[in-house]
């Protein structure tokens with residue numbers, strides 16, 4: 001059969017998604033990079049230019065990530081690791097290439113130690129269920145901290161209930177840093193695992209994860225790092241940290257939603273039983289029993305998020321072109337610049353003054369409920385988040401039901417912070433005057 005002359009002769013010709021991107025090369029220039037993010041040019045509420053300051057919740061996506069999803073479904077879509085036809089081979093190659101990109105990005109020693117998940121939450125649940133439920137015994141201890149996101153707390157509460165293990169918590173100091181002396185004391189118990197966040201999504205605190213890992217290992221415990229807020233904005237190297245598990249989410253680092261990564265130390269992953277069961281994760285199945293596939297497939301039951309993984313690979317390419325150290329320095333600079341502005345407004349209290357920080361800044365404005373403030377800002381086109389930020393114990397620690405949070409990324413600019421301040425001043429005048 002011959003192809004009609006009017007039909008596209010190559011797969012590439014089928015793709016109608018044109019992506020013209022600055023791509024992050026050259027000297028760092030946020031204004032130039034913004035052009036790669038079409039959504040940042042939106043006007044909302046009729047005529048307000050969007051100022052997107054909710055990056056700790058999810059980041060925006062550059063054109064190259066949006067386009068690769070479109071291109072994948074137009075020219076490459078197939079299931080992976082199964083069929084032998086052309087498209088299936090292409091899809092599998094690109095899916096596995098994305099895994100290798102992630103492996104290099106986080107300094108993992110083997111691609112077999114990189115498991116695709118739906119996100120940080122699923123990665124932590126995987127460890128809690130597949131490692132914790134099997135290995136924790138009554139009165140064993142799991143050390144967490146008082147600043148964990150619910151994703152690194154509730155899974156351990158479930159497992160503790162089932163196994164009789166005890167949860168211990170490193171207290172948070174007034175400046176938002178962890179009490180490392182208390183951590184040292186907690187490690188003297190029957191600790192099997194220490195699980196802590198690298199960067200707090202509320203306080204912005206950067207925890208000394210390398211030091212904390214070494215302390216836990218010296219006490220004979222394994223370490224899980226919640227890197228949801230750190231992998232997006234600084235160099236993170238699992239070999240350097242020497243952690244046993246590390247989880248993060250694609251959508252917080254320019255990638256698609258529904259894709260994430262769990263890194264695990266090979267020897268530990270090899271000894272673990274599967275988390276989810278079904279297709280893809282088996283070697284041999286009889287009616288009575290089954291044996292498991294090799295890593296990483298043992299932990300990737302069912303059809304994976306193929307386009308998501310490929311999109312995440314393209315997001316990693318983009319981040320590397322901008323430079324992770326550049327992103328870290330710029331985010332920290334913008335966050336400090338925002339804190340200086342907030343400190344200058346009477347009645348504003350900023351939560352989190354630890355010496356090293358990321359891009360999330362939480363605060364309260366006296367007399368204005370955080371939800372009211374978020375709505376007020378939204379009317380001015382400024383996207384911030386308000387609420388307990390999935391960290392209710394931390395809210396209790398600081399004696400507030402909720403906070404407002406503005407979180408920056410490398411495509412934000414100082415002018416957006418000025419707009420935030422203007423909006424806060426207007427909200428204050430409105431609510432205090434009412």
Ligand code: C6P
Nearest residue numbers: 056057119120121149151201228249390
């Ligand atoms: N924090 C925030 O606005 P998922 O939802 O699985 O992609 O990520 C969960 C998660 C785990 N740990 C930390 C430190 C996080 O910040 C998050 C997500 C978002 O702060 C949504 S609540």
